[in-house]
Amino acid sequence: MAAPKKSVAKETGQDKGNGADLPVPDFTKDQDLRAFRDMLLIRRFEEKAGQLYGMGAIGGFCHLYIGQEAIVVGMQMALKDGDQVITGYRDHGHMLACGMDAKGVMAELTGRHGGYSKGKGGSMHMFSKEKNFYGGHGIVGAQVSLGTGLAFANRYRGNDNVSLAYFGDGASNQGQVYESFNMAELWKLPVIYIIENNRYAMGTSVTRASAQTDFSKRGISFNIPGVQVDGMDVRAVKAAGDKAVAWCRGGNGPFILEMQTYRYRGHSMSDPAKYRTREEVDKVRHDSDPIEQVRNRLLALKLSEQDLKAVDAEVRDIVNAAAEFAQHDPEPDAAELWTDVYR
């Protein structure tokens, strides 16, 4: 299914931008290939994590990103070195998109020494200073203030980096989100608030939890411009990301992107997802899967199934190696219990 050229982004809020609708630009073949590969890596990684969870190798909470891959991959394509990323607990996709090593991420999920946090953080708490990934936060909404602080540091230092603060439709109703919006606009901080609206805050649908379900409008009373984006189309995400990044780098303050998306799996591994129908999930998967969209475009560009299978094979190798490592790497030494409390 070659996606027709259509307008999928609608700007709301203060019209400070350059027009009402954002056209969806074409990707080059290389861009589509990169997006395909990066999204597939996240999908396969998450599928494997789901398996390992089922086997008891991963404990606690495990929130999978399947279905939402286009968002982090598209946004990452709009960034440059030094830009920072921070998110909540559904964070594996963000880490992989930032270039963090699949082995280190998976080993953290299994609580092993070779994990990004030496096994002391777990699924929801991973960081990479090197890749400018600032977590990985388990308290819903906390990352919004923290991400605003990252942007504050950029402005304080006078560089032109931007910070990306990802959160969901559920976190959008937390008070500190609006405290952050206010300060970000007041101080013109270069932060992009990316609201991943996957339609359910755990088991509560957007319409049951939110008085204003158009999340791109959530910044209106602070004069923060917002755009609704088809978060299933990586090209639309990238285009919206380019616009928001340019706005922020230009010293114009924050920008809100509402990414309309869907999570295929339950809120966490233990969620049977009884609050929605199987048909609803299947319809999204069938009609607008982010990876299928790119696959179809690539096939239309005369890439063969074989070419795409090779990409899949490469990705599976990475994921299998990560799973292998994560199950055989030793647990952290008992002495690690007492380290890293202070420095």
Added chain:
Amino acid sequence: MPIQVLMPALSPTMEKGNLSKWLKKEGEAIKSGDVIAEIETDKATMEVEATDEGTLGKILIPEGTNDVAVNTPIATILSEGESASDLGKAPTAKPAASFETPAPQDEGAARAATAESRSPHPEEGATAPVAKGAGVQAAADPEIPAGTEMVTMTIREALRDAMAEEMRRDPDVFIMGEEVAEYQGAYKVTQGLLQEFGDTRVIDTPITEHGFAGVGVGAAMAGLKPIVEFMTFNFAMQAIDQIINSAAKTLYMSGGQMGCSIVFRGPNGAAARVGAQHSQDYSAWYSQIPGLKVRSPSTAADYKGLLKAAIRDPNPVVFLENEMLYGHSGEVPKLDDYVIPIGKAKVARAGNHVTLISWSNGMTYALKAAEELAKDGIEAEVIDLRTLRPLDTETIIASVKKTGRAVTVEEGWQQNGVGAEIAARIMEHAFDYLDAPVGRVSGKDVPMPYAANLEKLALPSVAEVVEAAKAVCYR
């Protein structure tokens, strides 16, 4: 009958102030609402408004007079039909002229105005220039080189100097909070910082504790060194998630990769007559958290040296100040760089019969109690903890092994309090040395009442400390 105008209190906690200027002359007509004088404390300048109509009969306190006690008659107003010859008649005292702040009238100002500093002990009044601080400088403090010149300053000034010195030293240090910049600090702790460092480093925030605490932690994760001022730690309850879940735990959760060098500071504990929601001691709350360091000193020198160390610390530090102490003066060593390293408790007074253990404003009760006890022949050793996490168990235990008796003194509540923790450690490490169960003096187990008499009852007192010390000495 002539009406007396009395020296007004600028806040519930003010005891005296300076009469800086008369704006009306004797014989001049006065309407209600006219500004007749300006008065000032070390914190603020305020205008005195007349509440009565008439003529300014006589100025009783000339301008430029310092340390005028609240309720001292400062002028008489003659009503219509009265003349100077009526001045001799018995006057009607008028409790206080109204006043207004020259600063913007806003929520922050209103919060601040309810919370100026007053010592519970008039002899250590906030504006008394030579009053000693709560703590007695130990005779030979090993932290201070012999022969060092000492400078007398208030704790408020010591805090300001500590921040200014660290901001000069490190461009990554900045301060943010409510009213820290243009207003010069709700308690004037940040006085002059905006003028020296500008508004990129001295940042007024909206009233949004949860949000700006998170912004501060985020900036710290990115490598800056924020000082986050809470107008009081009561308001930090809004932000406690960011302090604990984000600041304290990130280093551990990241396997040592991502730390957070940040100071959360502001007044903690009871002020005076500000009621339950503005009078809580959070010592026990924060000192329970691994990943945080908690400091709560009592003397000007310690305030300065420990705050400087806190700002340099690569870990998150909760710095619990005390509003009642801000105006206290003490001697601070005149050194280029006076930094007190990782918290060691200090023996503020040596003694052999009983150990009194306290910190912050609790030292006020403990030291006075020690003086009282000495009159009865009981020599109390008084330990100023200064740092609550890490807790200097060694100093406590060494003293208890010597005295065999201990009493903890804190303003916070007893259940799960710092005193309870100290008692447990003494039990664990010096059980065989104890000649009596550890005594605890604490705030009473009630929300802080407003009425003056009840508030006094709710807080620890010198008498209670004396009584507890005598009890453990079986006297």
